[in-house]
Amino acid sequence: MSLAPRAVLVHRTTEYEELLARHGTHGQAAFFAAGRGLDIREVRERHERTRRALAEVAGAVPLSWRQARVERADLDRFLFGPEDVVVVVGQDGLVANAAKYLTGQPVVGIDTDPGRNPGVLVRHRPVDAGRLLPAAATTAAGRTAAEELTMVEAVTDDAQRLLALNEIYVGPPGHQTARYTLAVEGGRSAAPEPQASSGVLVGTGTGATGWLRSLWQQRASPLRLPAATDPRLAWFVREAWPSPTTGTACVEGLLGPGEALCLTVASDRLVAFGDGMESDALELPWGRAVRVGRSETVLRLVG
Structure with a gap:
């Protein structure tokens, strides 16, 4: 019996999370950012958009599917399977980061910050995930084609x-x-x-x-x-x-x-x-x- 598809959500740590990890609290991160001419509110808003996008994509995964998440820093230790549908939630560069670890699995690119990203590889919005995932599963099974990038x-x-x-x-x-x-x-x-x-x-x-x-x-x-x-x-x-x-x-x-x-x-x-x-x-x-x-x-x- 073949395995149910697995949606693998690839994401990266946000700038806001990196600031918190380095400085401990929101207040300390805001102080650090202000000293360099940055507005911590914008950084946090981008963080919130990314988290909402991840939640929306995760919620669109069919109930019969399995699901996993992998952060960019852990890609070299993650074992992708042939039945996986890889959903990259982030920027174009994150697709390139993931591509080197794949062996033909279909990839869906979800743009978390339209307008800031070129959208060359992350071409879709989180709301599109419900429609795209079933199509990607048929692509994984070889029944439909995907664009094959050299x-x-x-x-x-x-x-x-x-x-x-x-x-x-x-x-x-x-x-x-x-x-x-x-x-x-x-x-x-x-x-x-x-x-x-x-x-x-x-x-x-x-x-x-x-x-x-x-x-x-x-x-x-x-x-x-x-x-x-x-x-x-x-x-x-x-x-x-x-x-x-x-x-x-x-x-x-x-x-x-x-x-x-x-x-x-x-x-x-x-x-x-x-x-x-x-x-x-x-x-x-x-x-x-x-x-x-x-x-x-x-x-x-x-x-």
Whole structure:
């Protein structure tokens, strides 16, 4: 007998909760906020909106379903099941945080603060949950389709793997210069190029609305950035430096099916992290090779 669906509500600690945890009382938190030009009332109002949204979504879960909640900080310790319907209640970035731990489960994005969030991934309001959850359950069972958003992965030569929805950064952990040899593997043949730069960014069409787009705009790139469901990836080298031993001929491009960007580390230490999560980085010592390309895993976004 198959298990009933489980609604997994993903949320994050609010700013107000963080202030209370740090300062102990509302009064102390208000004093701290006022000293920095913040209005604690606005912070608390956003907190209350988030709590109301969580309660409304939880109340919309069908009675025959199971239900669980997971805070963002605990995602790496939570075991998602194949029958889960993942409901992200928060901001767009929270969807990206959750995506790397999923294996095809449908995701419903609920915006807790319309107007402050772009709403690219959290496209719905709490009132929509009652309608969306049954539809998401049929998506989990494979009877209806969801939008499949491309994801990017980095795999090292010692089999470490990193998955991201927006982009993966490979570069120095601080402000030092990254040294490496870069090559495009797959459909195009080009000689590997030693480079010195402030890092390399490889991203998806979803990431093309954020950090990737800022690099694209800054350099007035002629590349046509991919859409969220496009299987292609875009990549840019940040601030490549020409020297007698390092080049700048290969600094941007698109990766099609079967292609990947390959870097061999020539610095003492580089890191690779996804979606801005520096705390969850791969360590890349001298000589380590890392391959960055499209992942077979996709994010299945409902609605």
